[in-house]
Amino acid sequence: GIQVEQSPPDLILQEGANSTLRCNFSDSVNNLQWFHQNPWGQLINLFYIPSGTKQNGRLSATTVATERYSLLYISSSQTTDSGVYFCAVERKTGGYQKVTFGIGTKLQVIP
Template sequence: GIQVEQSPPDLILQEGANSTLRCNFSDSVNNLQWFHQNPWGQLINLFYIPSGTKQNGRLSATTVATERYSLLYISSSQTTDSGVYFCAVALRGGGYNKLIFGAGTRLAVHP
């Protein structure tokens, strides 16, 4: 089946720092979403981005579908950015509604 690999697995930042999270996937995808899981367990949608670039405030994401990777950029990080960031993909063709999640990047932002 499709493999979704996220890096780094863990990240510690000082407040105000910038970071880049990476998601590699092993097959063509129809859907790619980035989520933030907060310390209370809620999965929050960040981006729906099967291709191209999007920005939302301090966050932006880029997916290069032909090279099978996506990047999530966090600028001027805040303590509220702490939590786990998941990349999830759905296959092109059969099973395109089934999101396959990576293992996540655990981010801790310290004041």
């Protein structure tokens, strides 16, 4: 099956710093999503981004499908950004979209 690698696995930032999270995938995909899991376990979709660049406030994401990677940018980080960030890729298999997750990047933003 498709492999999804995320880096770095862990990241500690000072509040206000910027960071870039990377997601590499081993095969062509139909779509890609970035999720944030808060300390209570809730997974929230950040971006649905099969290609191109999107921005939402202090977050932006870029996917280069032809080179099989995606980047998530966090600017001016805040303590509420702490949690685990997952990249998930989708491939259509047998009539449904199979989703494969990376193992995540655990981010801690310290005041």
